[in-house]
Amino acid sequence: MCVDLIIGNDGAFSSVRQQMMKDTLLNYEQTYIPHGYMELYIPPNSSGQFNMDVNYLHIWPRNEFMMIALPNQDKSFTATLFMPFDIFNGISTGEEAMVFFREKFQDSIPLIGEEAIKETFRKNKALPMVSIKCSPYHFGGKTVIMGDAAHAMVPFYGQGMNAGFEDCIVFNDKLNEFNNDFDAALKAYTEYRKPDAQAINDLAMYNYIEMRKSVNSKMFLLRKKLDNFLYKLFPNSWIPLYTMVSFSRTRYHECIKRREWQDQMLTKSLNVGCVVLAMSFVVFGRHMLMKQGSFLMNLTEDLTGNFKSMFGGWVQQ
Numbered sequence: 401m402c403v404d405l406i407i408g409n410d411g412a413f414s415s416v417r418q419q420m421m422k423d424t425l426l427n428y429e430q431t432y433i434p435h436g437y438m439e440l441y442i443p444p445n446s447s448g449q450f451n452m453d454v455n456y457l458h459i460w461p462r463n464e465f466m467m468i469a470l471p472n473q474d475k476s477f478t479a480t481l482f483m484p485f486d487i488f489n490g491i492s493t494g495e496e497a498m499v500f501f502r503e504k505f506q507d508s509i510p511l512i513g514e515e516a517i518k519e520t521f522r523k524n525k526a527l528p529m530v531s532i533k534c535s536p537y538h539f540g541g542k543t544v545i546m547g548d549a550a551h552a553m554v555p556f557y558g559q560g561m562n563a564g565f566e567d568c569i570v571f572n573d574k575l576n577e578f579n580n581d582f583d584a585a586l587k588a589y590t591e592y593r594k595p596d597a598q599a600i601n602d603l604a605m606y607n608y609i610e611m612r613k614s615v616n617s618k619m620f621l622l623r624k625k626l627d628n629f630l631y632k633l634f635p636n637s638w639i640p641l642y643t644m645v646s647f648s649r650t651r652y653h654e655c656i657k658r659r660e661w662q663d664q665m666l667t668k669s670l671n672v673g674c675v676v677l678a679m680s681f682v683v684f685g686r687h688m689l690m691k692q693g694s695f696l697m698n699l700t701e702d703l704t705g706n707f708k709s710m711f712g713g714w715v716q717q
Protein backbone atom coordinates (compact mmCIF):
# COMPACT_ATOMS: atom_id res chain seq x y z
CA MET A 401 0.00 0.00 0.00
CA CYS A 402 1.32 3.46 -0.89
CA VAL A 403 0.28 6.54 1.08
CA ASP A 404 1.28 10.20 0.92
CA LEU A 405 1.63 10.74 4.65
CA ILE A 406 1.27 8.72 7.88
CA ILE A 407 0.19 10.68 10.95
CA GLY A 408 0.72 8.69 14.13
CA ASN A 409 -1.88 9.77 16.69
CA ASP A 410 -1.79 6.41 18.40
CA GLY A 411 -1.08 7.39 21.99
CA ALA A 412 1.70 6.93 24.53
CA PHE A 413 2.60 3.42 23.36
CA SER A 414 2.56 4.42 19.71
CA SER A 415 3.32 1.72 17.13
CA VAL A 416 4.17 4.39 14.56
CA ARG A 417 6.82 5.81 16.92
CA GLN A 418 8.24 2.34 17.52
CA GLN A 419 8.56 1.82 13.80
CA MET A 420 10.20 5.24 13.37
CA MET A 421 12.76 4.33 16.05
CA LYS A 422 13.96 1.51 13.85
CA ASP A 423 14.41 3.71 10.80
CA THR A 424 15.65 7.06 12.08
CA LEU A 425 17.91 8.56 14.77
CA LEU A 426 15.02 9.13 17.15
CA ASN A 427 16.00 10.00 20.73
CA TYR A 428 13.62 8.66 23.30
CA GLU A 429 13.15 9.07 27.05
CA GLN A 430 10.41 7.43 29.10
CA THR A 431 9.73 7.92 32.81
CA TYR A 432 7.13 6.16 34.91
CA ILE A 433 6.32 8.04 38.10
CA PRO A 434 5.89 5.96 41.28
CA HIS A 435 2.26 7.08 41.53
CA GLY A 436 -0.75 5.43 39.97
CA TYR A 437 -4.29 6.77 39.66
CA MET A 438 -7.80 5.51 40.30
CA GLU A 439 -11.05 7.29 39.43
CA LEU A 440 -14.04 7.52 41.77
CA TYR A 441 -17.47 8.91 40.99
CA ILE A 442 -19.27 11.65 42.95
CA PRO A 443 -22.92 11.63 41.84
CA PRO A 444 -25.20 14.71 41.79
CA ASN A 445 -27.01 15.36 45.11
CA SER A 446 -30.62 14.33 45.79
CA SER A 447 -31.89 17.53 44.05
CA GLY A 448 -29.89 16.65 40.94
CA GLN A 449 -27.36 19.43 41.59
CA PHE A 450 -23.58 19.47 42.02
CA ASN A 451 -22.51 18.06 45.37
CA MET A 452 -19.72 20.65 45.75
CA ASP A 453 -19.00 24.13 44.49
CA VAL A 454 -18.63 23.77 40.74
CA ASN A 455 -16.21 26.54 39.74
CA TYR A 456 -13.17 25.11 41.47
CA LEU A 457 -10.63 22.39 41.05
CA HIS A 458 -11.13 20.51 44.32
CA ILE A 459 -7.89 19.16 45.81
CA TRP A 460 -7.31 17.06 48.91
CA PRO A 461 -3.51 17.50 49.17
CA ARG A 462 -1.80 14.98 51.46
CA ASN A 463 1.85 15.66 50.55
CA GLU A 464 2.76 12.17 49.39
CA PHE A 465 -0.55 11.66 47.59
CA MET A 466 -3.72 13.57 46.74
CA MET A 467 -7.24 13.33 45.45
CA ILE A 468 -8.77 15.84 43.03
CA ALA A 469 -12.31 16.28 41.72
CA LEU A 470 -13.44 17.87 38.46
CA PRO A 471 -17.06 18.61 37.53
CA ASN A 472 -18.88 16.87 34.67
CA GLN A 473 -21.68 18.33 32.58
CA ASP A 474 -24.27 15.99 34.16
CA LYS A 475 -23.61 17.64 37.60
CA SER A 476 -21.50 14.76 38.84
CA PHE A 477 -17.79 14.98 39.64
CA THR A 478 -14.99 12.62 38.70
CA ALA A 479 -12.60 12.29 41.61
CA THR A 480 -9.12 10.94 40.88
CA LEU A 481 -6.92 9.51 43.59
CA PHE A 482 -3.20 9.82 42.77
CA MET A 483 -1.09 7.75 45.09
CA PRO A 484 2.15 5.71 45.19
CA PHE A 485 1.60 2.15 43.96
CA ASP A 486 3.07 0.95 47.28
CA ILE A 487 0.05 2.39 49.11
CA PHE A 488 -2.46 1.21 46.49
CA ASN A 489 -0.99 -2.29 46.74
CA GLY A 490 -1.51 -2.27 50.52
CA ILE A 491 -5.28 -1.90 50.04
CA SER A 492 -6.75 -5.18 48.90
CA THR A 493 -10.29 -5.25 50.32
CA GLY A 494 -13.23 -2.83 50.43
CA GLU A 495 -12.93 -2.63 54.22
CA GLU A 496 -9.22 -1.68 53.96
CA ALA A 497 -10.21 1.03 51.49
CA MET A 498 -12.70 2.40 54.05
CA VAL A 499 -10.10 2.43 56.84
CA PHE A 500 -7.85 4.43 54.51
CA PHE A 501 -10.62 6.84 53.46
CA ARG A 502 -11.77 7.39 57.08
CA GLU A 503 -8.23 8.36 58.00
CA LYS A 504 -7.28 10.43 54.95
CA PHE A 505 -10.39 11.66 53.13
CA GLN A 506 -13.16 11.51 55.77
CA ASP A 507 -15.15 14.41 54.26
CA SER A 508 -15.30 12.75 50.84
CA ILE A 509 -17.06 9.61 52.13
CA PRO A 510 -20.60 11.09 52.16
CA LEU A 511 -19.95 12.52 48.67
CA ILE A 512 -18.78 9.28 47.06
CA GLY A 513 -20.65 6.83 49.28
CA GLU A 514 -19.21 4.00 51.34
CA GLU A 515 -20.45 1.21 49.07
CA ALA A 516 -19.14 2.97 45.95
CA ILE A 517 -15.67 3.35 47.49
CA LYS A 518 -15.54 -0.34 48.43
CA GLU A 519 -16.80 -1.39 45.00
CA THR A 520 -14.32 0.85 43.13
CA PHE A 521 -11.37 -0.60 45.03
CA ARG A 522 -12.65 -4.17 44.63
CA LYS A 523 -13.20 -3.88 40.87
CA ASN A 524 -10.42 -1.56 39.68
CA LYS A 525 -6.67 -1.49 39.64
CA ALA A 526 -4.58 1.67 39.90
CA LEU A 527 -3.26 2.70 36.48
CA PRO A 528 0.27 3.92 35.68
CA MET A 529 1.33 7.36 34.42
CA VAL A 530 4.15 7.82 31.98
CA SER A 531 6.06 10.81 30.69
CA ILE A 532 7.63 10.55 27.24
CA LYS A 533 10.05 12.86 25.48
CA CYS A 534 11.35 12.09 22.03
CA SER A 535 12.69 13.82 18.96
CA PRO A 536 12.37 14.22 16.00
CA TYR A 537 8.62 13.85 15.51
CA HIS A 538 8.96 13.15 11.79
CA PHE A 539 10.60 10.73 9.39
CA GLY A 540 11.48 12.37 6.09
CA GLY A 541 8.39 13.75 4.42
CA LYS A 542 6.42 10.56 5.04
CA THR A 543 5.60 10.18 8.73
CA VAL A 544 4.86 12.40 11.70
CA ILE A 545 3.72 11.66 15.28
CA MET A 546 1.53 13.95 17.34
CA GLY A 547 -0.26 14.04 20.71
CA ASP A 548 0.72 11.48 23.34
CA ALA A 549 2.64 9.52 20.72
CA ALA A 550 5.13 12.41 20.62
CA HIS A 551 4.89 13.81 24.14
CA ALA A 552 2.82 11.83 26.66
CA MET A 553 2.92 13.67 29.95
CA VAL A 554 1.77 13.16 33.54
CA PRO A 555 -1.74 14.64 33.82
CA PHE A 556 -1.08 17.29 36.49
CA TYR A 557 -1.33 20.37 34.25
CA GLY A 558 -4.46 19.17 32.46
CA GLN A 559 -2.70 19.97 29.16
CA GLY A 560 -2.15 16.56 27.50
CA MET A 561 -5.11 16.70 25.17
CA ASN A 562 -4.77 20.44 24.75
CA ALA A 563 -1.15 20.06 23.64
CA GLY A 564 -2.31 17.44 21.12
CA PHE A 565 -4.83 19.87 19.62
CA GLU A 566 -2.16 22.57 19.56
CA ASP A 567 0.08 20.14 17.58
CA CYS A 568 -2.63 20.10 14.89
CA ILE A 569 -2.72 23.90 14.71
CA VAL A 570 1.07 24.15 14.45
CA PHE A 571 1.19 21.38 11.84
CA ASN A 572 -1.49 23.09 9.78
CA ASP A 573 0.43 26.39 10.01
CA LYS A 574 3.61 24.69 8.79
CA LEU A 575 1.78 23.05 5.87
CA ASN A 576 0.49 26.47 4.85
CA GLU A 577 3.87 28.10 5.35
CA PHE A 578 5.63 25.53 3.12
CA ASN A 579 2.87 25.18 0.55
CA ASN A 580 2.13 21.55 1.49
CA ASP A 581 5.71 20.50 0.86
CA PHE A 582 5.79 17.61 3.36
CA ASP A 583 9.59 17.34 3.53
CA ALA A 584 10.00 20.97 4.56
CA ALA A 585 6.82 21.23 6.64
CA LEU A 586 7.51 18.12 8.75
CA LYS A 587 11.08 19.21 9.46
CA ALA A 588 9.91 22.70 10.43
CA TYR A 589 7.14 21.17 12.55
CA THR A 590 9.64 19.18 14.66
CA GLU A 591 11.93 22.19 15.05
CA TYR A 592 9.12 24.49 16.14
CA ARG A 593 7.23 22.05 18.36
CA LYS A 594 10.07 20.33 20.23
CA PRO A 595 10.91 23.08 22.79
CA ASP A 596 7.20 23.53 23.58
CA ALA A 597 6.34 19.84 23.92
CA GLN A 598 9.34 19.30 26.20
CA ALA A 599 8.47 22.40 28.23
CA ILE A 600 4.90 21.26 28.93
CA ASN A 601 6.23 17.83 29.84
CA ASP A 602 8.48 19.47 32.46
CA LEU A 603 5.69 21.76 33.69
CA ALA A 604 3.36 18.78 34.15
CA MET A 605 6.03 16.98 36.17
CA TYR A 606 6.56 20.12 38.28
CA ASN A 607 2.81 20.35 38.98
CA TYR A 608 2.88 16.76 40.18
CA ILE A 609 4.67 18.11 43.29
CA GLU A 610 2.90 21.47 43.42
CA MET A 611 -0.60 20.02 43.64
CA ARG A 612 -0.05 17.41 46.32
CA LYS A 613 2.56 19.22 48.43
CA SER A 614 3.33 22.86 47.68
CA VAL A 615 -0.31 23.94 48.10
CA ASN A 616 0.14 23.12 51.82
CA SER A 617 2.97 25.65 52.13
CA LYS A 618 2.27 29.20 53.38
CA MET A 619 5.09 30.62 51.23
CA PHE A 620 3.58 29.02 48.13
CA LEU A 621 0.13 30.46 48.90
CA LEU A 622 1.67 33.87 49.57
CA ARG A 623 3.40 33.74 46.18
CA LYS A 624 0.09 32.81 44.51
CA LYS A 625 -1.62 35.80 46.18
CA LEU A 626 1.22 38.11 45.16
CA ASP A 627 1.03 36.82 41.58
CA ASN A 628 -2.74 37.42 41.43
CA PHE A 629 -2.34 40.90 42.96
CA LEU A 630 0.33 41.86 40.41
CA TYR A 631 -1.81 40.35 37.64
CA LYS A 632 -4.63 42.71 38.66
CA LEU A 633 -2.24 45.68 38.66
CA PHE A 634 -0.47 44.77 35.39
CA PRO A 635 -2.81 42.44 33.47
CA ASN A 636 -0.71 42.63 30.29
CA SER A 637 2.75 42.19 31.70
CA TRP A 638 2.41 40.07 34.86
CA ILE A 639 0.46 36.93 33.95
CA PRO A 640 0.68 34.05 36.46
CA LEU A 641 2.25 30.87 35.06
CA TYR A 642 -0.90 28.75 35.30
CA THR A 643 -2.98 31.40 33.52
CA MET A 644 -0.37 31.75 30.78
CA VAL A 645 -0.18 28.00 30.22
CA SER A 646 -3.89 27.22 30.43
CA PHE A 647 -5.65 30.28 29.03
CA SER A 648 -3.33 31.77 26.43
CA ARG A 649 -1.57 30.74 23.23
CA THR A 650 1.79 31.78 24.67
CA ARG A 651 4.22 29.05 23.70
CA TYR A 652 4.92 26.66 26.56
CA HIS A 653 8.68 27.28 26.59
CA GLU A 654 7.98 31.04 26.51
CA CYS A 655 5.75 30.63 29.61
CA ILE A 656 8.67 29.09 31.50
CA LYS A 657 10.99 31.92 30.41
CA ARG A 658 8.49 34.57 31.53
CA ARG A 659 8.04 32.84 34.87
CA GLU A 660 11.83 32.86 35.35
CA TRP A 661 11.83 36.59 34.62
CA GLN A 662 9.05 37.09 37.20
CA ASP A 663 11.06 35.13 39.78
CA GLN A 664 14.12 37.28 39.08
CA MET A 665 12.09 40.49 39.40
CA LEU A 666 10.63 39.36 42.73
CA THR A 667 14.04 38.33 44.07
CA LYS A 668 15.51 41.69 43.02
CA SER A 669 12.59 43.62 44.57
CA LEU A 670 12.93 41.58 47.76
CA ASN A 671 16.67 42.31 47.91
CA VAL A 672 16.09 46.05 47.30
CA GLY A 673 13.33 45.97 49.96
CA CYS A 674 15.71 44.34 52.46
CA VAL A 675 18.43 46.92 51.78
CA VAL A 676 15.94 49.82 52.16
CA LEU A 677 14.63 48.28 55.40
CA ALA A 678 18.16 47.77 56.74
CA MET A 679 19.10 51.39 55.85
CA SER A 680 15.93 52.69 57.51
CA PHE A 681 16.87 50.80 60.67
CA VAL A 682 20.35 52.33 60.63
CA VAL A 683 19.05 55.90 60.10
CA PHE A 684 16.29 55.47 62.67
CA GLY A 685 18.69 53.83 65.16
CA ARG A 686 21.21 56.65 64.73
CA HIS A 687 18.49 59.24 65.25
CA MET A 688 17.32 57.50 68.43
CA LEU A 689 20.86 57.16 69.73
CA MET A 690 21.51 60.85 69.18
CA LYS A 691 18.26 61.69 70.93
CA GLN A 692 19.09 59.39 73.82
CA GLY A 693 22.68 60.66 73.81
CA SER A 694 21.56 64.27 74.41
CA PHE A 695 19.15 63.00 77.09
CA LEU A 696 22.08 61.21 78.80
CA MET A 697 24.25 64.35 78.53
CA ASN A 698 21.49 66.40 80.17
CA LEU A 699 21.01 63.76 82.84
CA THR A 700 24.78 63.69 83.59
CA GLU A 701 24.88 67.47 83.74
CA ASP A 702 21.87 67.53 86.13
CA LEU A 703 23.40 64.90 88.39
CA THR A 704 26.77 66.66 88.37
CA GLY A 705 25.04 69.91 89.24
CA ASN A 706 23.22 68.23 92.13
CA PHE A 707 26.42 66.64 93.46
CA LYS A 708 28.18 69.97 93.13
CA SER A 709 25.55 71.76 95.12
CA MET A 710 25.57 68.97 97.74
CA PHE A 711 29.34 68.61 98.07
CA GLY A 712 30.54 72.06 97.02
CA GLY A 713 33.54 71.99 94.64
CA TRP A 714 34.51 68.40 95.62
CA VAL A 715 33.35 66.72 92.49
CA GLN A 716 35.86 66.91 89.64
CA GLN A 717 34.65 68.19 86.28
Ligand SMILES: Cc1cc2nc3c(=O)[nH]c(=O)nc-3n(C[C@H](O)[C@H](O)[C@H](O)COP(=O)(O)OP(=O)(O)OC[C@H]3O[C@@H](n4cnc5c(N)ncnc54)[C@H](O)[C@@H]3O)c2cc1C
Binds near residue numbers: 410437480547561564
Ligand atom coordinates in the same frame (compact mmCIF):
# COMPACT_ATOMS: atom_id res chain seq x y z
C1 LIG B 1 -5.80 10.54 34.61
C2 LIG B 1 -5.64 11.43 33.41
C3 LIG B 1 -6.20 12.68 33.40
C4 LIG B 1 -6.06 13.52 32.29
N1 LIG B 1 -6.62 14.76 32.32
C5 LIG B 1 -6.44 15.59 31.28
C6 LIG B 1 -7.03 16.89 31.29
O1 LIG B 1 -7.67 17.30 32.26
N2 LIG B 1 -6.83 17.69 30.20
C7 LIG B 1 -6.11 17.28 29.12
O2 LIG B 1 -5.94 18.06 28.18
N3 LIG B 1 -5.54 16.06 29.10
C8 LIG B 1 -5.71 15.19 30.12
N4 LIG B 1 -5.15 13.95 30.08
C9 LIG B 1 -4.31 13.57 28.93
C10 LIG B 1 -5.14 13.15 27.74
O3 LIG B 1 -6.01 12.10 28.10
C11 LIG B 1 -4.20 12.69 26.64
O4 LIG B 1 -3.15 13.61 26.47
C12 LIG B 1 -4.94 12.56 25.34
O5 LIG B 1 -5.95 11.60 25.44
C13 LIG B 1 -3.97 12.15 24.22
O6 LIG B 1 -4.67 12.01 23.04
P1 LIG B 1 -4.04 11.16 21.85
O7 LIG B 1 -5.07 11.15 20.79
O8 LIG B 1 -2.70 11.66 21.54
O9 LIG B 1 -3.83 9.68 22.45
P2 LIG B 1 -4.93 8.68 23.01
O10 LIG B 1 -6.06 9.39 23.67
O11 LIG B 1 -4.18 7.66 23.80
O12 LIG B 1 -5.54 8.01 21.71
C14 LIG B 1 -4.79 7.10 20.94
C15 LIG B 1 -5.75 6.23 20.15
O13 LIG B 1 -5.00 5.43 19.25
C16 LIG B 1 -5.50 4.10 19.32
N5 LIG B 1 -4.40 3.19 18.95
C17 LIG B 1 -3.29 2.86 19.63
N6 LIG B 1 -2.52 2.01 18.96
C18 LIG B 1 -3.15 1.76 17.80
C19 LIG B 1 -2.86 0.98 16.66
N7 LIG B 1 -1.73 0.26 16.59
N8 LIG B 1 -3.73 0.98 15.64
C20 LIG B 1 -4.85 1.72 15.69
N9 LIG B 1 -5.19 2.49 16.72
C21 LIG B 1 -4.35 2.51 17.76
C22 LIG B 1 -5.95 3.93 20.75
O14 LIG B 1 -6.91 2.89 20.84
C23 LIG B 1 -6.57 5.29 21.03
O15 LIG B 1 -7.90 5.35 20.64
C24 LIG B 1 -5.30 13.09 31.17
C25 LIG B 1 -4.72 11.81 31.17
C26 LIG B 1 -4.88 10.98 32.28
C27 LIG B 1 -4.23 9.62 32.28
